[in-house]
Every structure is written in structure tokens, then in C-alpha cells.
Amino acid sequence: xxxxxxxxxxxxxxxxxxxxxxxxxxxxxxxxxxxxxxxxxxxxxxxxxxxxxxxxxxxxxxxxxxxxxxxxxxxxxxxxxxxxxxxxxxxxxxxxxxxxxxxxxxxxxxxxxxxxxxxxxxxxxxxxxxxxxxxxxxxxxxxxxxxxxxxxxxxxxxxxxxxxxxxxxxxxxxxxxxxxxxxxxxxxxxxxxxxxxxxxxxxx
Amino acid sequence: xxxxxxxxxxxxxxxxxxxxxxxxxxxxxxxxxxxxxxxxxxxxxxxxxxxxxxxxxxxxxxxxxxxxxxxxxxxxxxxxxxxxxxxxxxxxxxxxxxxxxxxxxxxxxxxxxxxxxxxxxxxxxxxxxxxxxxxxxxxxxxxxxxxxxxxxxxxxxxxxxxxxxxxxxxxxxxxxxxxxxxxxxxxxxxxxxxxxxxxxxxxx
Numbered sequence: 001x002x003x004x005x006x007x008x009x010x011x012x013x014x015x016x017x018x019x020x021x022x023x024x025x026x027x028x029x030x031x032x033x034x035x036x037x038x039x040x041x042x043x044x045x046x047x048x049x050x051x052x053x054x055x056x057x058x059x060x061x062x063x064x065x066x067x068x069x070x071x072x073x074x075x076x077x078x079x080x081x082x083x084x085x086x087x088x089x090x091x092x093x094x095x096x097x098x099x100x101x102x103x104x105x106x107x108x109x110x111x112x113x114x115x116x117x118x119x120x121x122x123x124x125x126x127x128x129x130x131x132x133x134x135x136x137x138x139x140x141x142x143x144x145x146x147x148x149x150x151x152x153x154x155x156x157x158x159x160x161x162x163x164x165x166x167x168x169x170x171x172x173x174x175x176x177x178x179x180x181x182x183x184x185x186x187x188x189x190x191x192x193x194x195x196x197x198x199x200x201x202x203x204x
Numbered sequence: 205x206x207x208x209x210x211x212x213x214x215x216x217x218x219x220x221x222x223x224x225x226x227x228x229x230x231x232x233x234x235x236x237x238x239x240x241x242x243x244x245x246x247x248x249x250x251x252x253x254x255x256x257x258x259x260x261x262x263x264x265x266x267x268x269x270x271x272x273x274x275x276x277x278x279x280x281x282x283x284x285x286x287x288x289x290x291x292x293x294x295x296x297x298x299x300x301x302x303x304x305x306x307x308x309x310x311x312x313x314x315x316x317x318x319x320x321x322x323x324x325x326x327x328x329x330x331x332x333x334x335x336x337x338x339x340x341x342x343x344x345x346x347x348x349x350x351x352x353x354x355x356x357x358x359x360x361x362x363x364x365x366x367x368x369x370x371x372x373x374x375x376x377x378x379x380x381x382x383x384x385x386x387x388x389x390x391x392x393x394x395x396x397x398x399x400x401x402x403x404x405x406x407x408x
Contacts, residue, residue, distance in 0.1 A: 032240075033240055035236040036240035164372055168371055
């Protein structure tokens with residue numbers, strides 16, 4: 001739990017104490033689940049008092065929301081980034097899968113909380129996160145549909161294919177650990193190849 | 205929470221009170237997580253007293269183990285079943301994916317506990333379940349390797365491909381709900397097609 005790790009995970013969050021609380025939250029939620037974690041556990045994990053936690057986050061739910069929103073914003077940003085760099089559907093899908101899979105492997109503990117504690121979010125906060133998820137899904141679906149239209153891909157059900165593409169990435173957070181092989185980058189590349197075949201891409 | 209549902213979920217478990225407790229456990233664990241659930245919650249969910257729970261399960265961990273072991277035994281059985289029915293690697297993988305995906309969709313609440321609460325198992329119980337998981341993974345990996353050897357499949361990394369095949373099935377438990385489309389059977393068929401393409405199968 002180093003200073004540099006929290007800055008790498010949440011470059012936009014200030015001050016550092018807030019980032020330290022988010023990291024302690026991630027670790028507790030990933031280990032015991034959101035509902036079994038108390039604000040006292042989290043504050044203790046960050047080496048702070050419960051009162052100090054409330055200076056940065058009004059509640060445990062607010063802390064979960066900060067973690068969840070940031071994770072979804074980061075994955076949406078990497079998917080949107082690919083659209084600006086690549087024009088062809090096949091290259092777009094390949095790069096989306098590479099980046100999305102590598103993120104879930106490299107950030108597996110954060111990603112586990114982001115992907116598996118959605119139900120614990122209060123309704124309004126859930127809606128904000130759900131909208132970010134819909135945007136990610138829409139992009140993947142549209143890139144696949146574009147590829148089908150241009151003849152680059154051939155899939156019977158673009159909606160099911162989009163589900164499958166995202167599932168492959170999300171599920172990495174469940175099984176990937178520090179000791180897993182291959183590396184996040186190589187896993188992303190291997191999954192990128194598998195997905196192109198799955199979509200019936202013409203390229204090799 | 206009907207009598208017939210618990211008999212369908214756990215045909216081998218007797219008496220019915222034990223099955224009712226397993227169902228109440230599944231519902232509580234899926235909603236709030238294992239650690240935040242008390243034996244009192246579970247007994248209450250089954251319309252029983254905490255003392256009555258201990259007649260059937262010595263602890264909350266024993267109940268989780270019963271749910272987890274049964275789910276893994278069921279999925280291993282359906283995978284092994286396919287091997288006795290089908291001989292060709294392509295048909296074996298297609299049927300394994302169809303059955304494995306449909307099971308995770310149809311039994312999504314049970315499957316969520318089975319797949320996402322592994323860490324909460326005590327060490328010895330975890331080892332028993334981990335061995336069942338290794339057997340499932342080994343079968344999928346061997347069927348893929350057989351197909352590569354016979355020329356039915358072409359994949360650069362059978363181990364990564366096996367991971368991807370299982371991930372597609374497991375992740376269904378995360379997102380599938382009563383209102384999801386397509387039906388479990390159709391989803392299994394669509395995923396079966398996608399996986400055959402992913403493996404570079406000659407058929408299809």
C-alpha cells in the first residue's frame with residue numbers, strides 16, 4: 001500500500017488521504033464483501049480514525065461509489081480512446097479487448113469491487129454507474145455492428161457477441177492474481193486474437 | 205421458494221429442511237455476501253430457528269460448503285456427461301459450452317454463490333472444491349488439445365483458450381437475471397457457436 005500505487009490507481013483524486021481510504025476500502029470489500037465491512041475497518045486499514053474517514057467520504061456507500069465510478073470512468077476512457085486512435089472495426093475491437101482485459105488483470109482487486117459490488121450502490125449512485133456501463137456496452141456493440149455491415153465481421157447476433165466480448169474481460173478480475181500468467185499485456189493480446197476469430201474477422 | 209424448486213436444485217439432499225436451508229443460504233449470500241450473513245438470517249429465511257439449522261449444518265461454513273460442492277459436482281457431471289455422449293472434439297466443446305452456459309443462466313443465483321464465494325470456504329473444504337474445479341478445467345483443456353492435435357481446432361494457446369471458454373460460462377452468473385434474454389438454452393447455443401469460431405473449428 002504505497003503512496004505511488006494510490007496515485008497510479010486514482011490520479012484524479014485529491015488529497016492523498018482520500019486515495020488511501022479508497023485503497024483500504026478496495027482491500028476490505030474485496031476480502032470480506034461490502035456489507036461485512038465497517039467504516040472502522042476501512043479507516044483502520046488506512047491508518048486513520050473513523051472521524052477522519054468522514055472528512056473525505058460521508059458514508060461507506062459514498063466511498064464505494066467513488067471507487068466504482070472511477071473504475072467505470074477509467075474503462076470507458078480506454079474504450080473511447082481506442083475509437084480516436086483506430087478506424088477499422090477489426091483494429092478497434094482488437095485494441096478494446098487488449099486494453100480492457102489488461103486493465104482487469106492489472107487492476108484485478110479494484111476491478112473485483114467495481115464489477116461485483118454494483119448491487120450495494122444506493123439507487124441514484126447506481127444509476128450514474130449504470131449509465132457508464134451502458135456507454136461501454138454501446139460502443140462495443142456498435143463497433144461489432146459496423147464490422148458486420150462492412151463485411152469485416154460475420155456474427156449472427158451482435159448483441160450476444162458484445163456480451164461475450166465484455167464477459168471475457170470482466171471475468172479476468174475474478175481469477176487473475178499476482179501470480180497469474182501470462183502478464184496482463186500478453187493476456188490482452190491473446191484474448192484479442194481469440195475475439196477476432198470469434199467475430200469471424202477476415203484478418204489473420 | 206417452493207418445495208419443488210429445492211428438490212430440482214438439490215435432488216440428492218435429504219431431508220427437505222436441509223434443502224430449504226441451502227436455498228435460504230443461497231439467497232442471503234447472493235444478496236449480502238457470505239460474511240455479512242448470519243445463521244439467524246438463514247434460519248429465518250427458511251422459516252426455522254437457529255437451533256434447527258444446526259441440526260442439519262454445524263456452521264455457516266458447512267452450509268456454504270454444501271452449496272458450493274453441490275454446484276461444482278453438478279457442473280462437473282454435465283461436462284463428464286458430454287464426454288460419454290460425444291466423441292468429436294468440436295461436438296464435445298459445443299455441448300460442454302451449451303450445457304455449462306445454460307446451467308449458469310438457469311441457476312444464476314446458486315451459480316453466483318458457487319463462483320464468487322470460494323474464498324470464504326475453510327481451507328480443507330476449499331481444497332475439495334478446488335479439486336472439482338481442476339477436473340472441470342482439465343477436461344476442457346484436454347478436449348481443446350485433442351482438437352488441436354486432430355486438426356479440428358487451431359489455437360495458439362490451448363490453456364488460454366480453455367480459460368476463455370470457462371470464463372464465458374461463469375460470467376453468465378454475474379449478469380443473467382430472470383428478465384434476461386435470450387433463454388438459457390438459446391444463450392448456450394449462441395455461445396457454443398461463438399466458441400467454435402474462437403477455436404478455429406473447421407465445421408460451422
